[in-house]
Amino acid sequence: MTIHNDIRPQLNLVRLPNGEGLDLPSYETSGAAGMDLRAAVAGNEPMTLAPGKRALVPTGFIFEIPDGYEAQIRPRSGLAFKHGITCLNTPGTIDSDYRGEVKVLLVNLGDETFEITRGMRIAQMVIAPVTQVRVAEVTQSSATARGAGGFGSTGI
Numbered sequence: 001m002t003i004h005n006d007i008r009p010q011l012n013l014v015r016l017p018n019g020e021g022l023d024l025p026s027y028e029t030s031g032a033a034g035m036d037l038r039a040a041v042a043g044n045e046p047m048t049l050a051p052g053k054r055a056l057v058p059t060g061f062i063f064e065i066p067d068g069y070e071a072q073i074r075p076r077s078g079l080a081f082k083h084g085i086t087c088l089n090t091p092g093t094i095d096s097d098y099r100g101e102v103k104v105l106l107v108n109l110g111d112e113t114f115e116i117t118r119g120m121r122i123a124q125m126v127i128a129p130v131t132q133v134r135v136a137e138v139t140q141s142s143a144t145a146r147g148a149g150g151f152g153s154t155g156i
């Protein structure tokens with residue numbers, strides 16, 4: 001019998017044919033919040049992203065996010081700072097019941113064409129707890145000190 005001392009939730013991954021040979025998503029340091037995701041573009045055919053253009057970049061894996069969690073796909077700050085490469089829909093939401101290939105929606109906000117090569121770490125994925133609520137329609141909202149104040153109502 002195998003005894004598992006690791007109490008972290010388990011993330012099952014299914015490797016797709018285009019993910020053959022790619023490293024698994026991984027935490028780069030022991031305290032990293034996000035796992036880096038790699039581009040599953042063809043090895044002999046890098047994807048080019050011209051300034052202002054967007055592209056859905058495959059990761060080569062199906063992720064089985066554990067029940068009660070979601071995955072958030074976020075940009076890598078280095079790519080954003082150096083090349084203007086970010087996620088258009090940040091944070092992208094991966095639902096726990098999604099069973100398709102996870103893809104990363106990148107956009108080039110820089111002023112030079114960017115080349116995405118196979119295995120390049122293009123984004124990071126944070127696993128976060130999700131709370132679903134019961135929805136109830138009521139006739140009146142409860143009173144609070146803030147009331148309807150917002151958008152700078154407390155001063156800038």
Ligand SMILES: O=c1ccn([C@H]2C[C@H](O)[C@@H](COP(=O)(O)OP(=O)(O)OP(=O)(O)O)O2)c(=O)[nH]1
Pocket residue numbers: 073089092093094095096098101102103104105
């Ligand atoms: O960056 C992303 C965002 C989403 N997805 C996948 C996983 C997610 O569970 C599914 C649906 O995403 P979302 O809810 O953002 O899409 P939608 O536009 O609301 O479409 P749907 O009607 O399919 O929910 O698409 C990705 O692979 N990458």
